[in-house]
Amino acid sequence: MEGQNISDIIEQYLKSILADSEHVEIRRSEIADLFDVVPSQINYVIKTRFTIQNGYLVESKRGGGGYIRIERVNLLDDIDVLNTLISVIGDDINERDAVSIIQTLYDEDVISRREADLMAVMVSKQTLALTDRQVADVLRAHVLISLLNRLRYES
Known part of the structure; x- marks a missing residue:
């Protein structure tokens, strides 16, 4: 250890x-x-x-x-969990927390490795190269919530 x-x-x-x-x-x-x-x-x-x-x-x-x-919890089997996850994201989210959510989606076999990699790139600091960190965090939250909403309605 x-x-x-x-x-x-x-x-x-x-x-x-x-x-x-x-x-x-x-x-x-x-x-x-x-x-x-x-x-x-x-x-x-x-x-x-x-x-x-x-x-x-x-x-x-x-x-x-x-x-x-x-x-x-199994994220897709319980719609309330996804709703809670979306509410936890709120109006803004930092990159570390966004990547943590994406990692959990991958670990739970909700998304593939490729999808996880693409999602991580979408919410990365490099992609959201804004000088105002707060604006980047707001944009990151919108992107992640949109992705989660899409997953919620996928069968």
Whole structure:
């Protein structure tokens, strides 16, 4: 595990559980104890590695019996997931997040490698070579949402 940080290790652990089940329910403090980290480290991993852009839905319940539920979702089988993904994109999106969404579409066999490569080029900084980063992020969001809408209606 040389070269891996603790966030990578926690992510791999949670993904290994998800490989055997459609969802996992965890207690933040228990996972933190298991890896000898503070609970906020678990929050960080979940917020950055288990996002809708990466094909996961996260639900949390606070309180004494609280838990965090992580569920792997199939993007095209659940139209609500695509709608949520589009709403997460919102009015603008940076290149890193856009590529993350495209990678997830590829990983889930929604698009081919060639389609993923073409989509990545469409949303790249080089293609959207604008001096105003905010305008580029807005344009990138429009392009990505249009592509997702097209996928939504494809059978």
